[in-house]
Amino acid sequence: MEIKMLAGYTGPDFILAPGERRDFPKDKAVTLIKAGLAVPVNEDRFNKAVKPKALETRQ
Numbered sequence: 001m002e003i004k005m006l007a008g009y010t011g012p013d014f015i016l017a018p019g020e021r022r023d024f025p026k027d028k029a030v031t032l033i034k035a036g037l038a039v040p041v042n043e044d045r046f047n048k049a050v051k052p053k054a055l056e057t058r059q
Contacts, residue, residue, distance in 0.1 A: 001029040003038040 002023050009016045009032070016022060021041055024032065032038040 001026045002041040003029050003032060004041050005032075005038050007037045009037055 002021055004021050005016045005018055007018055014022070029038070029040070033040060
C-alpha cells in the first residue's frame with residue numbers, strides 16, 4: 001500500500017522525510033496512518049483542469 005509521510009520516520013532499512021511516498025505492507029501502512037504519521041495515496045485522483053475566471057472590467 002502506498003502512503004505519503006506527514007512526519008519523518010526511520011526504520012532499520014530506510015529514512016523517510018515528510019512528503020515522501022513509499023510502498024509498505026498493508027499492516028505496517030495502516031499502523032502508520034492510524035498513528036498520524038502518514039496518509040494513504042489514492043492513485044485514482046487526477047488533476048482537474050478548470051477555466052480561469054474572467055477578468056473584471058470596470059467602466
